[in-house]
Amino acid sequence: MTIGEVAAELGVEAHVLxxxxxxxxxxxxxxxxxxxxxxxxxxxxxxxxxxxxxxxxSLPEVTAAMSPKKSAAQVVVRAKIAALQNEVAHRQQAITFLRHTVECRHRYLDDCPDCATFVRGA
Structure with a gap:
């Protein structure tokens, strides 16, 4: 296949390849x-x-993850899993906070002890 054919099949531009x-x-x-x-x-x-x-x-991570040495690839993939899990935890905290703000009885977030606790912990 040509670079153009591969690019079309993958849905990317040829310059990306x-x-x-x-x-x-x-x-x-x-x-x-x-x-x-x-x-x-x-x-x-x-x-x-x-x-x-x-x-x-990232591309450096991709290159490392495709290493012929499985152990080297696993290090990169495990690190990415940990980073994604951390990101999920932070996003879940943000969702919890935002849900609270929707239901909060205080007019201003500064007046709410729960909101203040979240901000200090963030």
């Missing part, structure tokens, strides 16, 4: 004229990069 290749997240063979050739392996690798990007990994 070139960038992934430039930073080492994607390896693509070239033909005798220097054109990129996306075989099944390169296409699957590009799909993996896209999936990892969509779940929030």
């Amino acid at each position: 070139r960038h992934w290749e430039n930073v080492g997240a994607l390896t693509v063979r070239r033909d005798g004229n220097g054109y990129r050739i996306y075989d099944d392996s390169a296409l699957e690798q590009a799909r993996t990069v896209l999936k990892l990007r969509r779940v929030g990994l």
